[in-house]
Amino acid sequence: MKKLDFYPTTNIDELAWPEENYDLTIDSPALAFFTDFQNIKPLVIESTASVLRVKELMQKEHVRLKLVVDEKKHFIGVVSSDDLIERKIVQKVSEGLERNEIVVAELMTAKKHLKALDWKDISKASISDVINALKDNGERHCLVIDHENHKIRGIFSASDISRRLRLNIDIQEKTSFSKVFVATL
Template identity: 90%
Template sequence: MKKLDFYPTTNVDELAWPEENYDLTIDSSALLFFTDFQNNKPLVVESTSPVLKVKELMQKEHVRLKFVVDEKEHFIGVVSSDDIIERKIVQKVSEGLERAEIVVADLMTAKKNLKALDWQDISKATISDVITALQNNGERHCLVLDRENHKIRGIFSASDISRRLRLNIDIQEKTSFSKVFTATL
């Protein structure tokens, strides 16, 4: 067994940071901006988790989206910071639920209501193609599907792309009749 020594940190001023690739442009490969779940664990939350705790956790972690899994850890949807805003929590309370009883499954977006880009398509795309797709569909996040293996392979985040390119990416949420209708209730 090797003996390890401790050293003083008094003369250290800097933190190590990942090396930034400043050569990235909107013509760079989409794969350079992709959070690949084969390399990074997805951020998950159980469907039975209390929404109030998940909301607090997401705020502390500075995370806007988590993947929702059931008791068998099967993917069943996503929950975003937009899904758990106070207005939606109050709506559930008005439907008869206690605030503390509201769980992620009550407010998440089920996988049947999600769309994803295909892994094979994005492997040949530029980040400009992804940005256009996000803007055209009013989405801040986009899942990537590995259709061959029947898995969610990863995700794109408009805020991550924006930060890495140092570019403001304006995403206007598409308004649908159902969203307008439920907002007026």
């Protein structure tokens, strides 16, 4: 084992800062806001993980979405903080499951129900294009597919975009005709 020495900080005045472009605007390239899984490890959770444990983890980590993988680490869907609300957990309990036995696979959104942007399209887009797509589809997060390599390449997060632009981006859940129709009955 190597012995490490401590040094005084008396003569140190500067902090290291990330080399981030703070001149980002709504017209900046979308890629400046993109979480690229080739550079940043995706936040994943196994489909067999306890919903109660995942809910706790997500709160501690301050994240609203995790990618769900199976036992072979294949992508099978996403789980969001909206999927883990108490009402949905209670519904599963009313179906006969024990609270502590409910797993992510029971409440996640399967990949067959997800839509994503294409890597080639976003590489030529501005962040305003992405914001408009998120708003038009009522999505707080959007996966990006690399069709050429048959992979989920990364993700956009409305909260990350909002924070970096210092701009409030209000994403409302998309209202569909069926939701309006059901509400009027």
